[in-house]
Amino acid sequence: MISPNVQRLVLSALAPVIELLAPQRCGICDCEGALLCQACRDLWIPTRPELVPATGLRAAAALGPYEGGLGAAIRTAKYGGVPGLARELGAALRPAITRVTRSTPFQATLVPIPTDRSRVHERGFDHALLIAEAAGLACGAPVAQLLVRTRPTAPLHAAHRDERAAMLDGAMATVEALPIPPAIVLIDDVRTSGATMREAARALHASGAQWVAGVSVAYER
Ligand SMILES: [Zn+2]
Known part of the structure; x- marks a missing residue:
């Protein structure tokens, strides 16, 4: 009997191999041929991203709402274990970062929102870091992991809007050894509140x- 923990470890170790061998399927419509097919790109990846409310930031933008194709792509990348799709979404952030x-x-230096360590361990990759690295390559911008979580936080979507702020208060800090660049664009998958x-x-x-500005792949309304 193999324990679920061992199964998970083996699966996350094999994920890059499975990704190479399996035919690529679109993370939105599931058609075969690419991780993000041209029809879905045309439908869900805008050339002019939307500005979203930017409390505490200089500006914030996202490719579009979480409902629909962008949410499907994010879920496939994160929970379906498709790091290549996270990279596709990161590269698609270029016009939002320019905006x-x-x-x-x-x-500007791109800084990923830090993912909870236990979740990186479960999935075998840090999706926010992959998104930021691909965005950095697409824009020619440096990427630095400047932030760490000071404590684990429960998934925020389960909490009410006013609870989220309290749950997050003091939950992040900068890595002390690293210099802080003057201009930063935070990179995240979903903007909730x-x-x-x-x-x-x-x-x-x-x-x-x-x-400090922020860019996310999708926003929740
Ligand atoms: Zn598609």
Whole structure:
């Protein structure tokens, strides 16, 4: 009898191999041929991303609402274990990053929202880091993991809007050994209430960041 923990470890270790061998399927419509087919790109990946409310940030943008194709792609990447799809979504963030950085004179550094360690362990990869690295490649922007979680937080979607802010208060800090660049664009998969990005911006400002904006793949209404 193999324990579920061992099964999970083996599966996460094999995930990159399975990804290489299996035919690529679209993370939205499941058709064969690519991780994100052209029809779904045309339908769900906009050339002009939306600005979203940016409390605590200079600006915030997302590709579109979580309901529909973008949510399906995020769920396939995260829970279906398809790191290549996370990279496709990251590369698609380029126009959103251009949109929020228009007003800064500095070269912005992309900083992923830190994922809870236990979830990275379960999935075998850090989806937010993959998204940020692919976005950095697409934009020619540096990427730095400057933030850490100071304590585990329960999944936020289960909490009410006002509870989320309290749950996140002081939940992030900057990595002490790393220099803080003047301009930062936070990168996340889903913007729920904005509380996560607000907490990340608070921690970065407390460590000397001057200009912090945020970009997410999708937003929840
Ligand atoms: Zn498709």
